[in-house]
Amino acid sequence: MSVESRGGLRANVLSGFDTVIMALxxxxxxxxLASTTAVLVGAAGxxxxxxxxxxAIPMLGIAWAFNYLGRLDVNAxxxxxxxxxxxxxxxxxxxxxxxxxxxxxxxxxxxxxAGQYTLSLFSDSAANNTWACIAVGSVAFLVMALxxxxxxxxxxxxxxxMTGIEVAILVVFGIAALVHGGSAATFSWSWLWGFxxxxxxxxxxxxxxxxxxxxxxxxxxxxxxxxxSNSKKNSGLGGLVGVIAVFALFEIVTIAVNMIISQKEILDxxxxxxxxxxxxxxxxxxxxxxxxxxxxxxxxxTLETTLIQVTRSLFAMGxxxxxxxxxxxxxxxxxxxxVAILVVxxVSLGLFVASNSLGSVTKIMGYAVAAxxxxxxIYYALAGLAVVVAYRKLVLKSVSNAVFVGLWPLxxxxxxxxxxxxxxxxxDLTTILIGLGALALGLIPxxxxxxxxxxxxxxxxxxxxxxxxxxxxxxxxQSTLTASGTGxxxxxxxxxx
Numbered sequence: 001m002s003v004e005s006r007g008g009l010r011a012n013v014l015s016g017f018d019t020v021i022m023a024l025x026x027x028x029x030x031x032x033l034a035s036t037t038a039v040l041v042g043a044a045g046x047x048x049x050x051x052x053x054x055x056a057i058p059m060l061g062i063a064w065a066f067n068y069l070g071r072l073d074v075n076a077x078x079x080x081x082x083x084x085x086x087x088x089x090x091x092x093x094x095x096x097x098x099x100x101x102x103x104x105x106x107x108x109x110x111x112x113x114a115g116q117y118t119l120s121l122f123s124d125s126a127a128n129n130t131w132a133c134i135a136v137g138s139v140a141f142l143v144m145a146l147x148x149x150x151x152x153x154x155x156x157x158x159x160x161x162m163t164g165i166e167v168a169i170l171v172v173f174g175i176a177a178l179v180h181g182g183s184a185a186t187f188s189w190s191w192l193w194g195f196x197x198x199x200x201x202x203x204x205x206x207x208x209x210x211x212x213x214x215x216x217x218x219x220x221x222x223x224x225x226x227x228x229s230n231s232k233k234n235s236g237l238g239g240l241v242g243v244i245a246v247f248a249l250f251e252i253v254t255i256a257v258n259m260i261i262s263q264k265e266i267l268d269x270x271x272x273x274x275x276x277x278x279x280x281x282x283x284x285x286x287x288x289x290x291x292x293x294x295x296x297x298x299x300x301x302t303l304e305t306t307l308i309q310v311t312r313s314l315f316a317m318g319x320x321x322x323x324x325x326x327x328x329x330x331x332x333x334x335x336x337x338x339v340a341i342l343v344v345x346x347v348s349l350g351l352f353v354a355s356n357s358l359g360s361v362t363k364i365m366g367y368a369v370a371a372x373x374x375x376x377x378i379y380y381a382l383a384g385l386a387v388v389v390a391y392r393k394l395v396l397k398s399v400s401n402a403v404f405v406g407l408w409p410l411x412x413x414x415x416x417x418x419x420x421x422x423x424x425x426x427x428d429l430t431t432i433l434i435g436l437g438a439l440a441l442g443l444i445p446x447x448x449x450x451x452x453x454x455x456x457x458x459x460x461x462x463x464x465x466x467x468x469x470x471x472x473x474x475x476x477x478q479s480t481l482t483a484s485g486t487g488x489x490x491x492x493x494x495x496x497x
Contacts, residue, residue: 008330016234018156019221023242025163026217028302029249030294044207050194055211056247061412065387067236077316078222085464086386095379097442102375103310107348109368111137114299144304162301169294174252182260205422209373218242220305223312314340320456371435377420384413
């Protein structure tokens, strides 16, 4: 579609390679490992690699769901649009709002470590000062907001540099650490399977919810779909490759941490940062600083991709008039959603300051990770259900259809739903208030704009159905239509994905 028809975003500025880089940057491997490993170890102990594995399998099912939904509907709102058209508009809005609030909370969860790790390069005492971390993190956040405002092409170029260096450092140090071995523990295959070591269903659900936070962010490729060339292929493929690649990085480094750093040291808030310790074991003196640089780059990179996700989602919602229409405006020159960017920046800076009342950076991260886990469970689960509904008439046409648009996404949806329900019954009150309270705020704009006749909620709106002729033609090509219908005006069904 043309730029104008998609509401003002600049089309065809990202390639397939760009989407892979964006998916990697969105999941932020170095940041996730540095900021969340202690939380994961607190929940899973030595079987933390297993928690990542058992979360990666259903997460890949959700990535398949995004892949196939994106082929039917190229939309910056991604799950907001897909769920709304396939299931129900109210569920679609809830899906979009879940992403918006989780990404907004992440502005605090991401910017604080950005400040902390940057300061740790110069002064340990400054790195433990929450106000100093907020100040430095705010500067990094504002710089990324400027890059996002200037457009996806500039954003992608910045990501090539930041994410490329980050991944290279993690691969080299991760493999070197495994080869070096450690004194804390001897590798055991039970770390990868974890059976009998999670402490029951409750323990497994808590660990898996944290693991879900590790992976979150790869789906930024879907929010960039309107700006991606050959989007129906590239956006989904980028997400799939991203999930697989970050899983490999997570496993390598987490196993290395188990071997080199004791569980007691990992959980000690006063001990040196995990990756600093890991780096110094591999390369005494310089290694720790190099891995800190990787974390800083990763954190800044994921702030940028998260800003893209939340602002593109708000842009799509404003364009549909399910929130104030001003959010659907794009900048005349840069063709980016400048109103959404401005609002997110202002709200996030306010949250930076307010977060100081929660205590230390470590404590704030604990609340944020669990709250975000609840929120992303909702929109991932809804997307997994949406693809099954959209492709329901094609699921049994072949084995590949049954697996990739049926069983695997559905299993992912059920898993995410299980995490949400189980953790709602076990998490502390503060986390519940942050996680569900932010979601509840979305009921206000949903009720208001539904009552005021937004077309998004209008009965009889076009539904998302893979058998619709115009969508089938674009998705599969003429040769895969059945004899019952040909051409863009036909009503034929696709027989295989």
